[in-house]
Amino acid sequence: MRAHATQDESRAALGAGEARRLQILDIAARHFRTRGYAAVSMRDIAxxxxxxxPSLYYHFPSKDDLVIAVMDRGIAVVRETVVAALDALPPDAGTKHRLVKAMRAHLHALHSLSDYTSANVRIFGQLPEALRSANLPERRAYQAIWSELLAPTCVADRSRLPERVAIFIGAMNATLEWVDPARSDLEALADHLAQVLLNNVLEDVSE
Structure with a gap:
């Protein structure tokens, strides 16, 4: 309960216009997550x-602008969560430890933190090419974190790094299709997924 109160208090401190904008984004993220991109109209959200x-268009000139804002926030939530988890580790943390910690943070953000993260994953493939392209800077910034994490596993063949990044992120995102977070231990899931994915990629790493 206190977490929701804190969020409400934070938004109350914003100007009325920004608080309204965030409310609209919250509603849009939930609709996109549950119904998909094409089925959601600006009228539904309003x-x-x-x-x-017409008042909705004051905050977001088009549905495209609204979708881009939701998509960018979806990536940002995951990125901020993973970065915070990694920053909390000691400087001498090994590659495997860092990867498992990052995977736990990613799954936590994906399943527990907001509608934005799962909306991003679920509707990205439904979007027109122009909207997917608009989200690419945020996606690339997040992929760069995983490139750094997985670089020690590709010492023998650096060309495999982009593929490996895509496999790790893709496997974690795919859990949205089969995991019920209310009935699952996300940390245990992350540990199991890490065991499966890391089994054959740490041969070049001594820690």
């Missing part, structure tokens, strides 16, 4: 927000 559709 109705739930208790506003007229």
């Amino acid at each position: 109705t739930e927000a208790g506003m007229r559709t």
